[in-house]
Amino acid sequence: MHIVVCIKQVPDTKNVRIDPDTHTLVRQGVESIVNPFDLFAVEAALKLKDVNEAKITVITMGPPQASEALRDVMSRGVDEAILLSDRAFAGSDTWATSTTLAAAVRKMGDVDLILCGKQAIDGDTAQVGPEMATLLDIPYATFVKAIDIPDTNHLKVSRQTDEGTEVWKIPKPCLLTVIKEVGEPRLPSLRHKMRAKKAQIPSWGIAELGLEPEEVGLSGSFTQVVRVFSPPVRDDRVIIEGTVAEQAEQLYNLLKEAKVPGI
Amino acid sequence: MKAIVDHQKCTACGVCVDVCPFEAITLQETILEISDECTLCGMCVDTCEFGALSMPEVGSGPDVDLSAHRGIWVFAEWREGTVHKVSHELISAGRKLADKKGTDLSAVLLGHNLDPDLFQELIAHGADVVYAVDHPELAHFRDETYSQALAELARRKKPEILLAGATSMGRSFVPRVAALLRTGLTADCTELDMSDEGLLLQTRPAFGGNVMATIVCPHRRPQMATVRPKVMKTEKVPGHEGRVETVDLPESTFQSRVEVLEVLLETDQTAKLTEADVIVSGGRGLRKGENFTLIEEVAKLFKGAVGASRGAVEEGWMPPSHQVGQTGRTVAPNLYVAVGLAGAIQHVVGMQGSKIIVAVNKDPQAPIFDIATYGVVADLFEFVPALVKKIKQEQGLA
């Protein structure tokens, strides 16, 4: 079985903040990390490989430094990595991103399963997995929390919905987007770290992928970001003081004033 | 391609230099330069108070006859015989957009054995037309059947705008609809407006809620967006009239490679976090699992649900289905009460859309106070019983 895992390098959002004076985004000193959901996707692939004959290839579309993210997951046991990098990819929306990733999967040819994270913590759209599966004309399941292999041609997956759990049988090749319940990411091992450090990571651009410049990046995008701004600061903040009885009374009155249900 | 500088307007103030996450902007003496590191993220554009920075435009692609598309559509999410609240919220929001634009508003209902009362409810909220597709293969949700049916309808009727709830269903199958129709999709919007040129202005949080972005889809139709539940207000339109059109689609529309083996609804009502009007969450500050009875008691008084931080879930005090945050559920109730939890960014991104946030923490420096509407600095083991007592008194229970 050939499993492809799609990962994205993202800024560590816990260090992203808005400067209270200038109201601008401060990302100085913010580290790049592998999107946390993609580490779950990597773990899901490794778990399948633990008990099945499988090869795992990880791909990312990003600037040259995104190869660091590829080495990170190689050090956890992924077999191969490919970087998709080209100036022409800049400004991709989810459609253009999916077009690029789908082209890479087509070029590899023999893919049985594609794993993505539920969503990337920067763009936050959760659209790339479904759009890429549609472009490849393969079935998909989102928000997957458990994967089983009932027979050689199918996967049995449990997916988490707002209402509960659904169990689906889905034929290969297919694409799954996963959530944290698939398993806590394993740590890098010394052996794999050495291998990752030495690995030659091929880089594919539009020429290798057989894509035209108009199909990718901003030119190939359908949506356009027209404005990026800081969320309005809440100026209705109140700190309630006094003894606990006074605090309880004050809070009760404020909530009553705000017509909170149940009060 | 990279961000465009209007050197006439640029004052070389340097604000954008510090803002660029990719260190792509530099000041060479007094000339602003943008390097190949630029990823067109757009962060710099809004920070320039002189309007000197802009983004290049998306490609227009092959000609699409934009004028052939008319009307606003709302996907009405049907599950287990009822229509999701967010769909009524979107009909109400769609009504305003339709009136502003002088066009029709339609609702699309997909399912099986659809109850005609549901059609009337959609009309009462402002829909002019309800398109209904009733088929046994739509009894259970699957991405393929639902997206094929919605895309086929859209191909036939050509709406200019298509909105759906950003629920687990909407966020799963609507990207496939957009891809089948070869159009753009904006995720998880919290604000919609119409530009003077008639483009849908779709505003959404990104970077875990740290920034807001306004997005348009200039050259493709329909303009599509998923919209976060509970941000738009429902409003019935008194005396509004509309018609129902039942549509038959070819059998091929209902084919799917996926087989649904089981649908297990969460019976534990308290776990229905995303629907709750009030959520009371506890964190590691509760010290042990038994103490969650305190949280449960408050939740019960508010007729709300119980949430938890990952800290509390990791301790085994609450099952993971109660976790709020980046790796748990995203919620936006009317009232969110955070008790004995620090307010780590990964928690905050999952609840900062709540209307009123109450924080109870003994540490005045706890980050949860940065986003709290009402902050209570107190020991939870003293404050929570006092609050319970007060509410019970008022409700005549004590």
Ligand SMILES: Cc1cc2nc3c(=O)[nH]c(=O)nc-3n(C[C@H](O)[C@H](O)[C@H](O)COP(=O)(O)OP(=O)(O)OC[C@H]3O[C@@H](n4cnc5c(N)ncnc54)[C@H](O)[C@@H]3O)c2cc1C
């Ligand atoms: C502020 C802002 C708002 C945006 N809003 C929208 C929008 O509403 N609609 C839209 O179409 N575009 C939007 N974009 C563009 C979008 O962020 C990019 O297209 C991005 O490349 C992919 O989207 P995402 O980060 O949301 O990924 P998601 O769709 O959330 O990612 C899901 C999974 O897809 C895989 N994946 C995603 N990106 C890559 C990659 N580069 N390489 C390999 N695997 C990947 C990963 O497995 C990931 O877990 C926005 C960009 C910004 C800066």
Ligand SMILES: Cc1cc2nc3c(=O)[nH]c(=O)nc-3n(C[C@H](O)[C@H](O)[C@H](O)COP(=O)(O)OP(=O)(O)OC[C@H]3O[C@@H](n4cnc5c(N)ncnc54)[C@H](O)[C@@H]3O)c2cc1C
């Ligand atoms: C990739 C990733 C994803 C994550 N996803 C999530 C997520 O989805 N959701 C989530 O919640 N976290 C998530 N986390 C974890 C997050 O970073 C925090 O570790 C976690 O939220 C901490 O839980 P806590 O606030 O309960 O515990 P703590 O940080 O231990 O905070 C306990 C708080 O209780 C207060 N307290 C203690 N005693 C009392 C008392 N007697 N009275 C009043 N207050 C008291 C303390 O002052 C403190 O502020 C994630 C982390 C990572 C790395």
